[in-house]
Amino acid sequence: MTITTKQYEALTEETAIALARRLYPFPEGTELVCREIGDGNLNYVFQIKDPKSGKALIIKQALPYAKVVGESWPLTLKRAAIEANALQKHGEFAPGLVPSVYATDEELAITVMEDLSHLTIAREGLIQGETYPKLSEDIGEYLARTLFHTSDFALHPFEKKRLVAEYSNPELCKITEDLIFTDPFFNNDTNDYEPELQGAVEAIWNNAPLKLEAAKLKFSFLTEAEALLHGDLHTGSIFASESETKVIDPEFAFYGPIGFDVGLFLANLIVQSITRSGEERQVVLSHIEKTWDVFSARFTQLWEQEGIEAFKETAGYKEFVLEKIFRDTLGFAGCELIRRTIGLAHVKDLDGIENAEQRIRLKKQTLQTGEALILKRAELTSIGAVTGLLEELQP
């Protein structure tokens, strides 16, 4: 449903209520309350609620700039349509694992969607020690289903190339190219880290083999249109509870290498594992293994049952594809670990550690883990070998 052809204007809590009344048949006289609840880097998120019935909806609006920086960082409003379309496209293949989209408006740059406030953002819950028993199974399924079904293994080449064009997202990709793949590897102004990390950071800038591998990973990100990615699948983009998982915020969606989505999710679990110890760490290490196991098993099943590729039964081809995805996954995870420690956009899992000595120690461990995943990604041939390495690096 398209709402209006009105010219863009940034919503306020008052105008968001007025818009919600036009969109949803709240009974006459219903008092609505609205709060702007966005805590991300880029957009406004309004929750409009009828406190009597408890019914609520969400209106997410893109600003013509990045919220975290302000008007000095202009950013396309088209990202709102990309996000709304990606939510719906991924919802076709992973029903129940994304919020329902009720309406969109390209001019206003808004997506009206299901309120998920009964769930918790996974990053917040994990920091509080939650275990989310369904998280890895659900995300493994989400990854396999969305990535397989939007790839050449499932789509007619004309439809695949139509989608590649529809999801061209150059401005948001440029953010990732800079913030994940470039800036942390150079002495760039966008980097942000404590003085105690100066030595470790300079070691990265001077590590020629590491920089060569980062360059190769960036090249993959720039050139390999394998599937319609979420594009920013960190634990802050996932709502969770004991029984439900929902993926939000695919405004970075574009056609890219499959391992990028898998790698970002695993990296954010790895950060959690670094902040935990004992049995609590084991829970997260199990999530890491299960994500890959579920992803690869479902991807294999979809390949065998629904794949359209002429070579799909050629001995060794499926294994070649999965091995490539695995290697990419580890490399991209390594880059995410490094950027979340010393780049522009950090994570609360690490920054929220109050004890400075412990925080710096764990950040060094995160950097070391990122470097190891990038450099050893060709040698690490099973997810068990990866969790083994994590245990070695996390005394």
Ligand SMILES: Nc1ncnc2c1ncn2[C@@H]1O[C@H](COP(=O)(O)OP(=O)(O)O)[C@@H](O)[C@H]1O
């Ligand atoms: N469908 C939703 N239901 C409830 N809260 C939401 C919903 N979507 C987003 N939010 C809230 O808004 C915050 C920011 O949303 P997000 O999509 O991550 O924005 P950004 O694009 O700015 O990163 C989330 O962390 C969550 O607290």
Ligand SMILES: CSC[C@H]1O[C@H](OP(=O)(O)O)[C@H](O)[C@@H]1O
């Ligand atoms: C200035 S964009 C930095 C960072 O923010 C995005 O995350 P989110 O929108 O979920 O807060 C993305 O990870 C970008 O790299």
